[in-house]
Amino acid sequence: xxxxxxxxxxxxxxxxxxxxxxxxxxxxxxxxxxxxxxxxxxxxxxxxxxxxxxxxxxxxxxxxxxxxxxxxxxxxxxxxxxxxxxxxxxxxxxxxxxxxxxxxxxxxxxxxxxxxxxxxxxxxxxxxxxxxxxxxxxxxxxxxxxxxxxxxxxxxxxxxxxxxxxxxxxxxxxxxxxxxxxxxxxxxxxxxxxxxxxxxxxxxxxxxxxxxxxxxxxxxxxxxxxxxxxxxxxxxxxxxxxxx
Amino acid sequence: xxxxxxxxxxxxxxxxxxxxxxxxxxxxxxxxxxxxxxxxxxxxxxxxxxxxxxxxxxxxxxxxxxxxxxxxxxxxxxxxxxxxxxxxxxxxxxxxxxxxxxxxxxxxx
Numbered sequence: 001x002x003x004x005x006x007x008x009x010x011x012x013x014x015x016x017x018x019x020x021x022x023x024x025x026x027x028x029x030x031x032x033x034x035x036x037x038x039x040x041x042x043x044x045x046x047x048x049x050x051x052x053x054x055x056x057x058x059x060x061x062x063x064x065x066x067x068x069x070x071x072x073x074x075x076x077x078x079x080x081x082x083x084x085x086x087x088x089x090x091x092x093x094x095x096x097x098x099x100x101x102x103x104x105x106x107x108x109x110x111x112x113x114x115x116x117x118x119x120x121x122x123x124x125x126x127x128x129x130x131x132x133x134x135x136x137x138x139x140x141x142x143x144x145x146x147x148x149x150x151x152x153x154x155x156x157x158x159x160x161x162x163x164x165x166x167x168x169x170x171x172x173x174x175x176x177x178x179x180x181x182x183x184x185x186x187x188x189x190x191x192x193x194x195x196x197x198x199x200x201x202x203x204x205x206x207x208x209x210x211x212x213x214x215x216x217x218x219x220x221x222x223x224x225x226x227x228x229x230x231x232x233x234x235x236x237x238x239x240x241x242x243x244x
Numbered sequence: 245x246x247x248x249x250x251x252x253x254x255x256x257x258x259x260x261x262x263x264x265x266x267x268x269x270x271x272x273x274x275x276x277x278x279x280x281x282x283x284x285x286x287x288x289x290x291x292x293x294x295x296x297x298x299x300x301x302x303x304x305x306x307x308x309x310x311x312x313x314x315x316x317x318x319x320x321x322x323x324x325x326x327x328x329x330x331x332x333x334x335x336x337x338x339x340x341x342x343x344x345x346x347x348x349x350x351x352x353x
Contacts, residue, residue, distance in 0.1 A: 029334030036338070050251055057259035066297065067258060077254040084258035088265050090289035095269040096278045107271070114267035119290075172345050175317060176338050178301035179324050183337035185294040186328035194291045201292040202299035209304060217296050224292025229285050 004132030012140045019144020022124040027152040029183065030120060033061050034153050036176045038160015039167060040065065043174070044072030048161050055157040059150065060118060063087040065177055066217065075213045086218050094122040101129040102139050109139055116146025124149075193235065197228030316352065320345035 007018060034055070041051035046068050054064050063084045070080045094117050102113070124145040129138060167173060189195055201224025208216035269278065278286075302317045303309055313319075324341035331337070 032335050032338055046251070047248070050248075050255065053252075054255050054259075057255045058262050059259070060262050062293065062297070063258065063262065067255070071251065071254075077250050077257075080254050081257040081261060085261040085265070087293050088262045090286055090293075091262065091266045092268060092278070093283065093286045093289075095266050096283070099269040099272075102270075110270045111267070114270045115263060117266040117270075172342065172349075175301065175320070175345055176342060178298045178317075178321065179338045179341035180334060181294045181298045182321060182324045182341070183328045183332075183334040185291060185298070186325045187332045189291060194288065197288045197291045198295040201295040205296040205299045206303055206309060209300065209307075209309070216300075217293075220296035220299075221289070221293045224295060225285055225288040228288035228292065229281075232284065 004128050007128070007135065007138075007141075008133045010133075010135060010137060012137050015135075015137050015140035016144040018128065019125060019141040019146075020148045022128070022141070023121065023145040023148035023152075026120045026124055027148070030061075030149060030152050031156045031159075032176075033180050034156025035160040035163065036173070036180060037061060037065055037068070038157045038162075039164040039173060040160075040177060041068040042161060042164040044068040046071055051161050052154075052157055055153055056150075058084065059115070059153065060084075060088050060091075061153070062181070070214055073214055079213045079215065083214070083217050086221055090119075091117060094119075097126065098122070098129070098142070101126075102142075105139055113139065113142055113146065116143070116150060118146070118149060121146040121149045191232070193228045193232040196231045197224040200224045200227035314352075316345050316348035319348055 007015060010018070037055075038051055041054070041064070042048065046054075051068070054067065058064055058067065066087050067080055067084055070083060075083075095114065098113065098117065102110075105113070121142065122145075125142040128141050132138065132141075185198070189198065201220045204223040205216050205220035208219050211219065298321075302321045303311060303315070305315075305317075320341050323344040324337050327333075327340045328337045
């Protein structure tokens with residue numbers, strides 16, 4: 001018995017609504033993030049149309065914040081695009097995971113689901129896809145989580161843009177971006193090697209502040225990834241890797 | 245005008261790159277597979293990227309490193325970590341973190 005058994009004979013709309021319901025609790029975190037992005041996008045100097053358009057063109061919260069900050073810092077466009085790419089690299093993991101769960105889908109579905117494949121949509125759907133009943137309609141569940149997140153993200157972005165022009169700049173609201181990232185990061189750390197990745201990336205980001213074009217973001221991210229991965233391999237090899 | 249064009253193109257390029265990252269294995273199917281080392285490396289992207297973005301927001305003010313205990317954001321970040329671990333709520337973490345930074349700034353003023 002799994003908690004997904006109720007979907008055994010489910011049709012499209014039952015799967016879709018299952019996905020919507022699974023996503024709703026995650027919107028509690030997404031809505032304030034979207035508001036903060038909308039407000040800070042304007043403060044970084046992006047025009048309102050760009051702040052709103054980016055939420056559907058890029059559709060990735062952390063990378064959109066980084067884009068706005070780099071644009072405000074007059075960083076050359078190719079470096080902005082490259083940094084966005086690095087920040088969103090993690091989605092390849094979700095792509096590989098979903099690919100093995102939804103192998104038989106037609107191309108048009110794969111395109112739609114790839115576009116909607118974000119952290120929150122994946123997290124809310126992966127349990128149902130991997131351990132629920134393997135019905136031919138099960139991709140509608142992921143569509144439901146993705147679409148719900150997409151709508152929530154668009155609405156909160158527009159809300160932030162509307163709010164942004166009315167908020168004074170000296171409220172330390174820029175700090176709420178760091179707070180959002182802390183809220184995402186702190187509960188997700190499971191392993192010693194991930195903590196090491198955090199410490200190395202954070203320290204590198206501070207030490208490399210002198211680099212032009214905010215290249216310290218990419219450098220620190222790569223240093224943190226390498227450190228976490230090397231430590232993990234090393235601890236495994238030493239046989240101490242119970243929870244490395 | 246030229247700025248808007250560059251902005252639009254940059255967003256488009258960022259969007260295409262992001263979409264490609266999300267689509268590569270879904271569309272590539274059996275032709276690409278993720279090696280175990282690459283998969284392990286990608287698992288460290290979120291903690292490394294987030295930490296790289298958080299650290300300067302806390303420790304760099306006006307281009308200067310502020311590592312000492314008189315930095316209000318350091319204490320507010322500590323509050324935020326505790327709130328995040330206890331509640332797992334983004335909303336509560338933002339709210340209490342901001343309250344902490346405002347409170348400490350008022351005490352210092």
